[in-house]
Amino acid sequence: MSTVIFEEAEVTRFKDETPKRPWRKKPTKFTVSVFLAIVIPAIIVGWLFQTSDIPGALIAVVIYLPLQLVAAGLTAWFNRGVRSIGDSVIIVLAIGATLFTLVVLISVIASLIIRGFQALSPHFLYQNSVYINPSTPLEYGGIGHAMVGTLLILLISSVIAVPIGIATAVYITEVRGRAVPYVRFFVQAMSGVPSVVAGLFILTIAVATGAFNQSAFAGGLAYAILMLPTVARTAEEVLKLIPDELRTGALALGSTRARTVLMVVLPAARTGIITAILLGIARVIGETAPLLLAAGNNDGTVLNPFGQSVASIPVYIFNNVALPYPDAVARAWGSALVLMIFVAVLFTLARVLGRGKVGKY
Numbered sequence: 001m002s003t004v005i006f007e008e009a010e011v012t013r014f015k016d017e018t019p020k021r022p023w024r025k026k027p028t029k030f031t032v033s034v035f036l037a038i039v040i041p042a043i044i045v046g047w048l049f050q051t052s053d054i055p056g057a058l059i060a061v062v063i064y065l066p067l068q069l070v071a072a073g074l075t076a077w078f079n080r081g082v083r084s085i086g087d088s089v090i091i092v093l094a095i096g097a098t099l100f101t102l103v104v105l106i107s108v109i110a111s112l113i114i115r116g117f118q119a120l121s122p123h124f125l126y127q128n129s130v131y132i133n134p135s136t137p138l139e140y141g142g143i144g145h146a147m148v149g150t151l152l153i154l155l156i157s158s159v160i161a162v163p164i165g166i167a168t169a170v171y172i173t174e175v176r177g178r179a180v181p182y183v184r185f186f187v188q189a190m191s192g193v194p195s196v197v198a199g200l201f202i203l204t205i206a207v208a209t210g211a212f213n214q215s216a217f218a219g220g221l222a223y224a225i226l227m228l229p230t231v232a233r234t235a236e237e238v239l240k241l242i243p244d245e246l247r248t249g250a251l252a253l254g255s256t257r258a259r260t261v262l263m264v265v266l267p268a269a270r271t272g273i274i275t276a277i278l279l280g281i282a283r284v285i286g287e288t289a290p291l292l293l294a295a296g297n298n299d300g301t302v303l304n305p306f307g308q309s310v311a312s313i314p315v316y317i318f319n320n321v322a323l324p325y326p327d328a329v330a331r332a333w334g335s336a337l338v339l340m341i342f343v344a345v346l347f348t349l350a351r352v353l354g355r356g357k358v359g360k361y
Contacts, residue, residue, distance in 0.1 A: 030079050037071035068092055112337050119334025128311075129299040134320070134328040143335050145301040149216060149310040153295060154281055156220025156305060157227050162277055164224075165231030166266075173239040174261050191229035198225040199290035207294065216305035219295030219312065223284045231280040238272030239265065271353050278350040282343050288314035313339050 045064040048054060054063075069092050076088035124142040132141035168187060172180050202222040206212045242265055250260040266273070296309030297319065313335050321332035 033075045033078055037068075037075040041067035041071050065092075065096055068096070109340075112333065112340060115330065116333035116335075116337030119330040120337065124331075124334060125338070128301050132299070134323045134325040136327065138327050138330060141331070143313060143316055143331070143338065145298065146311040146313045146316040146335065147338075148301055148303070149295070149298070149312045150285070150314075152216040152303075152305050152310065153219040153223055153291070153312060154285065156217055157223035157284065158277065158281065160220065160224040161227040161231055161280060165228050165276070165280070166235050166273060168228075168232040169235035169239055170261055170266075172236050174257070174265065187229050187232050190225065191233065193225065194289075195226055195287040196289035196293075198222045199293035201225065202290070203293040212306070214294060214296035214309045215307060216295060216302070216310040219291045219310065220305070222290035222294040223287070226284045226287060226290065227280040230283045231276050234276035234279055235269075235273055238269045238276060241272070242268050274353050275350045278346050278353070282346040282350070285343060285346075286314055286339060288318050291315050292318065 041064055044067060045059055048059050048063065049056065052059075069089055072088040072092045073085045076084040119138055121138075121142075123140075124138075125147070126144040127140070127142035128145035129141045129143075168183060171177065172184060199222045202218050202225075206218055206221065207214055212218045246264050246268060247260055250264045251257070255263070291312045291314055295312055295315070297315050298309045298311045300311075302308060302310040317332045317335045317339070320328040320335070323329065
């Protein structure tokens with residue numbers, strides 16, 4: 001095997017050369033055909049928007065999308081043959097689906113911000129609705145009582161669901177007993193339980209029997225049913241990412257399995273477990289049906305989780321959004337905006353904390 005030695009001048013010339021990327025060069029025929037395939041359907045649709053009374057959504061779905069598919073298929077056939085027609089159709093459908101999703105998402109967020117911002121003010125975040133009726137102006141009243149009730153319910157549900165969910169994940173991934181298939185089956189089945197079923201369950205076994213009143217505790221129980229599978233499944237996936245070397249190393253040093261889990265595995269998965277908790281909270285925070293049945297409603301601020309019915313943001317939105325009073329509807333939109341911001345903060349925290357490398361301790 002011979003070795004090639006380059007002179008210093010040649011090495012310098014190689015370094016100074018601009019890398020050639022022939023795959024980036026497109027023939028003029030291809031560029032022109034793609035440009036026409038994009039512009040011609042857009043011109044036709046723009047003309048229809050200006051001259052016809054057809055709704056814009058109908059033009060976009062029934063006319064523009066088929067035209068774009070035909071234009072993309074003809075362009076692909078003209079440049080690369082029949083076999084590339086399927087690829088062009090898939091590309092157009094994927095781009096169309098992405099644009100449709102973005103339009104829907106942006107329209108929902110924009111509507112929420114525009115309609116909800118008019119109700120936002122400092123007093124809206126700390127006042128309650130004791131002396132407020134649906135026709136009261138926006139200068140009075142707020143959702144402070146609903147925010148306190150929501151935080152109470154989330155705290156109770158987290159205290160119940162988080163330890164059980166993490167213990168379930170530890171049992172599935174670390175203990176690996178005989179009941180693992182059954183436990184995993186029930187966790188997956190619980191993840192598909194409708195929220196109203198959880199509320200009916202608590203209403204039947206706790207509220208209707210007189211064990212508890214409609215309260216924050218009953219609402220927390222209903223939320224815990226919905227929160228548990230999210231925490232358990234996410235924590236299970238996180239614990240699976242922990243390298244086995246950490247477990248075997250701890251066991252080789254004489255540690256028991258329980259001590260290994262508590263002192264090695266769980267600290268190593270701390271970031272992922274926090275993410276699982278935040279995702280579980282974000283999963284349930286917007287559910288209304290369980291709170292309507294289990295927590296009830298109240299216009300005042302309630303701090304006792306066992307005493308009486310308690311207000312919550314989802315129920316507050318539900319009670320105000322359908323009223324024939326503009327100020328009540330504005331309060332509902334403002335509450336929805338506050339709830340969306342809270343959920344966005346939770347998901348942002350989950351993403352930021354989830355960037356930590358699982359398994360490093």
